[in-house]
Amino acid sequence: MTDQNDLAIRFEEHRPRLARLAQRMLGSASDADDAVQETWLRVSRAGDDDVDNFGGWLTTVTSRVCLNALRARATRNEIAYEQGLPDPVVDTDTPEGAPDVAAQLSDAVGAALMVVLDRLSPAERVAFVLHDSFDVPFEQIAELLERSLAAVRQLASRARRRVQAAGGGGDADPRRQRTVLDAFFAAARSGDLPRLIAVLDPDVVLRADTATSPLRVVRGAEAVAGNAMMFANPDARLVPVLVDGRPGVVIEVGERAVSVMAFSVLGERIVAIDAYAGPARLARIELPR
Template sequence: MNEHDWLGERFAEHQDRLHAVAYKMLRSPSDADDAVQEAWLRVSRADHSQVENPAGWLTTVVARVCLNMLEARRARREEPAGALPPEPATPQASISPSGPADPQDEAQLADSVGVALMVVLDTLTPAERLAFVLHDVFDVSFAEIGTVIDRTPAAARQLASRARRRVQGAAAASDAARSRKRDVIAAFLAASRNGDFTALLALLDPDAVTGDVRGAEAVAAFFSGRAQAARLALVDGVPAAVYAYRGMPKAVFTFTLDHGKISCIAVDADPDRLRDLDIVFLSTGNRV
């Protein structure tokens, strides 16, 4: 067997794992396909005579390709279009470099990083995303991760820890995302967008207030036809609405509910305060 055939067999052997890494990083099946194809072009031209761990080496190459794609996407302030597609059916046991995973560990992993990961992933920097995904999902060492992002193993560990806290926060906030408050805010944004005065009025407390505007009818009239660019979000774990321009939050709308009705809508557009907020746009909160 010549070297090219050997490399082709190793790549095919680990292709499911490589695609899983790329999908977790890029959360787009087509982008993941592109990343794996680019990785093959790179490894087919590279000197692999000193490679002792093909799985680790190929994972590193794919990770570098994904990192470049993420940085390019971030520079364009690009958001993946449409709803999140279903995750490819790749068994966790087949993508763990240390061998088959324990079923209980798999269940814990799914609980901790499944939905929460998809919600919060786009809020991470490319380096944070890579460190978290490679270490927590695919058990890649921090030493290997450090070579991909040109950081020390300690720095890679810090990036993964920071990302993990965000993901855990998103998981803890999942109950809030499903709460009555979230549903009320989503309905309010939809009614505002559509100029549905009656629907707005039904969501408001009779004594509702926003700024200097007081009373349900006045508040409904004020917001009717507005909020065209507001999005449903979790702000410090609490359902709210956020207006963002080119990915940067410009205003946050916080809602106070009294017996299920909106009694107060406060608007904060102070850039210094906005920078300190933890904002996660909800996948069901389409631009309205």
């Protein structure tokens, strides 16, 4: 067995953890796969001579790859899903108390956390994820970010406060989530722009995927509220569903589904909306019967 084969075997033992780290950093499974593969290319070229802590070294290399990706994304003002949103899992809105509610709420909280993480600067996100989720020492993070230990502690603390503040409004309560969604659609249908803006977070993001054109991204409460008027059709029927564990709706006109919408709700406001629309896009989504 060659040294390269031995290195590959050792790397594969750490791949699952590196994939989890990269996905939390980047918010996209495909981007995470690319980051882990880039990590392997760097490791295979460098070798592991003089490496005392192989797992810690891999964490550092993967984190550096993710940090570069986050910085490039911020420079281009992009989000994680440049090629379109992943196909969602759409389920009926299970009555409260059913056995799988806990798992669905866990998925919803995870989705909401990713929305908050997307708002952090690259350095804040790296410091928070590495320290709070993967127990990486601040000293190692400071070396990675090329900042002082005090500065890195401050980055993580600031990120932690933002995450806690966003999650402190009871957003895991399905009834509260549905109340927020009801207010959103009521305001849209009545054409009440101020009420619509009031239920949206100032930094809300709308991602619209039709499969026939590039992913459309709209940011900010006023801009999203203006686009939300397209859902004001009084003849539309709103069918409550769960989309990847998040509260959502299937919008039907007549007997035909015309769009699926998923919402991330934090506190009393909507912070993100994913909209799937058009026959080509909906054809790839299995809707509940």
